[in-house]
Amino acid sequence: MTEQNGNVTVMGIEFTNTTLEGFMESTVRPCLDGSEKCFIVTANPEIVIATRDHPDFKETVQSADHVLPDGIGIINAAKMMGTPLQERVSGIDTMRAMLAYAEEQGYSAYFLGAKEEANRKAVERAERRFPKLKIAGRHHGYADLDDEAFVESIAATEPDIIFVALGMMKQEHWIRNHMDRFDKGVFMGVGGSFDVLSGEAKRAPDIWIRFQLEWLYRLIKQPKRITRVMKVAQFMMLHTPIISSIMRLFGYSKTRQRKKG
Numbered sequence: 001m002t003e004q005n006g007n008v009t010v011m012g013i014e015f016t017n018t019t020l021e022g023f024m025e026s027t028v029r030p031c032l033d034g035s036e037k038c039f040i041v042t043a044n045p046e047i048v049i050a051t052r053d054h055p056d057f058k059e060t061v062q063s064a065d066h067v068l069p070d071g072i073g074i075i076n077a078a079k080m081m082g083t084p085l086q087e088r089v090s091g092i093d094t095m096r097a098m099l100a101y102a103e104e105q106g107y108s109a110y111f112l113g114a115k116e117e118a119n120r121k122a123v124e125r126a127e128r129r130f131p132k133l134k135i136a137g138r139h140h141g142y143a144d145l146d147d148e149a150f151v152e153s154i155a156a157t158e159p160d161i162i163f164v165a166l167g168m169m170k171q172e173h174w175i176r177n178h179m180d181r182f183d184k185g186v187f188m189g190v191g192g193s194f195d196v197l198s199g200e201a202k203r204a205p206d207i208w209i210r211f212q213l214e215w216l217y218r219l220i221k222q223p224k225r226i227t228r229v230m231k232v233a234q235f236m237m238l239h240t241p242i243i244s245s246i247m248r249l250f251g252y253s254k255t256r257q258r259k260k261g
C-alpha cells in the first residue's frame with residue numbers, strides 16, 4: 001500500500017499512517033516540487049515519552065506537519081490499540097530517500113548538526129553516494145545555534161532540504177523556532193544520523209533490527225543511554241498486551257500514568 005491512510009494517535013501524538021514510498025510520493029516530492037515548507041518529525045518511543053514529560057516539546061511535535069513512526073515500539077503500540085500503522089518509517093531511511101530524490105531533481109540540502117568531523121564526513125559521504133546532489137551548506141551543531149546571524153546565514157543558502165542533527169528535542173525546537181526565517185524547505189530532525197552516515201557510529205546490523213533489538217545494540221555501544229532505555233521500557237510495558245493487562249489489574253492504567261506526569 002502506498003497511500004496515506006488516516007492518522008493514528010499514540011499517547012497523544014498523531015502519527016501519519018503511511019509507508020516510506022507513500023510518504024515520498026504524497027508529501028515530500030510535492031513539497032519540494034512546489035517549494036513549500038514542511039516540518040517532519042520522526043518519532044520513536046523515546047520521543048513520545050519525552051513529549052509526556054516536557055509539555056513544550058509536545059507542543060513542538062504537535063506543530064509538525066507530519067510525525068512518522070520511527071520505532072517498532074510505536075508500531076506495536078498502534079497495533080495493540082487496534083489502529084495499526086502501515087510500517088515503520090525511519091529517519092535515516094527517509095533521509096536517504098530524500099537525498100536520492102534531491103539528486104534526481106537537482107535540489108539542495110543543508111546539513112546542520114553533529115560534531116565537525118562527523119558533519120564533514122557525512123556531507124562527503126552524501127556527495128560520494130549522490131554525486132549530483134547540491135550541498136547548500138553545512139555546519140556542526142556546537143555553535144550558538146539561535147544566533148540571528150547564524151540562522152540567517154543558513155536561510156541565505158536557500159536550501160530545499162534542511163537536515164537537523166542535534167539530538168531529539170533540541171533539533172525539533174530549533175526547527176520550530178527558526179523555520180519562519182526560511183522561504184521554503186523540508187525540515188527534518190535526524191538525531192544521530194550524521195554519525196551513522198559519516199561512519200563515526202554504526203547502525204545496528206540487520207539481524208538486530210529484524211529481531212527488534214536495535215535499542216539494545218545502541219545501549220551496548222552507548223551505555224549512558226540507560227535512562228532513555230528505561231523510559232522506552234516503560235513505554236513498551238504500557239503497550240505490551242500481557243504486561244499492560246497485569247498492570248491494569250493492579251490499577252496502573254495508561255490514563256492514571258498520564259495524570260501523574
Ligand code: UDP
Nearest residue numbers: 113114115141142165166167168191192195
Ligand atoms: N549534537 C549537536 N549539538 C548539540 C547536541 C548534540 O550537534 O548541542 C549532535 C551529536 O553530536 C549527535 C546528535 O546531535 O550527532 C545526537 O545524536 P543521538 O544519537 O543522541 O540522537 P537522538 O537519539 O537524541 O535523536
